[in-house]
Amino acid sequence: MRVLAIDTALGACSACIWQAGDAEPLTAESLPMERGHAEALLPLIDRVVAQVEGGFESLDRVAVTVGPGSYTGLRVGISAARGIGLAAGIPVVGVATLSAFLAPLMVKERRGLFTAALDAKHGHIYIQAIAPGGRTIIPPSLMTYRDAVRVLGSGPLLISGSAAAALAAEARMQGVEAHVTDMPQAPDIAWVARLGAIADPNQALPKPLYLRDPDAKPQDGARIARQ
Numbered sequence: 001m002r003v004l005a006i007d008t009a010l011g012a013c014s015a016c017i018w019q020a021g022d023a024e025p026l027t028a029e030s031l032p033m034e035r036g037h038a039e040a041l042l043p044l045i046d047r048v049v050a051q052v053e054g055g056f057e058s059l060d061r062v063a064v065t066v067g068p069g070s071y072t073g074l075r076v077g078i079s080a081a082r083g084i085g086l087a088a089g090i091p092v093v094g095v096a097t098l099s100a101f102l103a104p105l106m107v108k109e110r111r112g113l114f115t116a117a118l119d120a121k122h123g124h125i126y127i128q129a130i131a132p133g134g135r136t137i138i139p140p141s142l143m144t145y146r147d148a149v150r151v152l153g154s155g156p157l158l159i160s161g162s163a164a165a166a167l168a169a170e171a172r173m174q175g176v177e178a179h180v181t182d183m184p185q186a187p188d189i190a191w192v193a194r195l196g197a198i199a200d201p202n203q204a205l206p207k208p209l210y211l212r213d214p215d216a217k218p219q220d221g222a223r224i225a226r227q
Helices: 037-050 071-088 097-106 145-152 164-173 189-198
Strands: 002-007 012-019 027-032 061-067 092-096 113-119 124-130 136-144 157-160 178-182
Touching (some): 002 037, 002 071, 002 189, 012 037, 012 189, 027 037, 027 189, 037 071, 061 071, 061 097, 071 092, 092 097, 097 113, 097 157, 097 189, 113 145, 113 164, 124 164, 136 145, 145 164, 157 164, 164 178
Parallel strands (some): 002 061, 113 157, 157 178
Antiparallel strands (some): 002 012, 012 027, 124 136
16 A cells, blocks of 8 residues: 655644555655645645656555644645545545654553643643553543643653653653653654554544634624624
């Protein structure tokens, strides 16, 4: 299976093509950015696809990060993935951003609670935690740092993500052993591809996973009454 993976959920615009069974992607490109995904994504995908024999026709599946992440970034990536899937006649699957952070932690032989933590602003984090053996401790959630540590328990915690250092500090304040493994601003695009390759297209739908309501909301009191 050959997978085109796309990520625009957080602080990067990334794409790769990964062949099932290979250790590394056939081709990949990632541009660090907080804004501008809409303008950068399609040219980036064209460059990536142009480097493999057969181009778009050689693809078997498209995988795209579905969140949590920025509203604009998620819409850009998911729209592009759906368009490519429709044009190529291939399945499109969604990969949760937090799962893409957790996957590289879980393949290493280390003891602890695998935890992905992303800065959600306003004193909150997006978090997911899985125990050795695959048992879910915290599903993808929006929580305060303190509440997250209370649910995580006694540790030790192995934490990755943009909020890893802050969560580890809070955990230590509460007497919980915590280790920061990495603090990337965006998931490894190769892991998005790997997770996309094993996802069930009937279950892993390319739909946004926001976890929080938008900051901008309609002002009901300022609406003009209909005649």
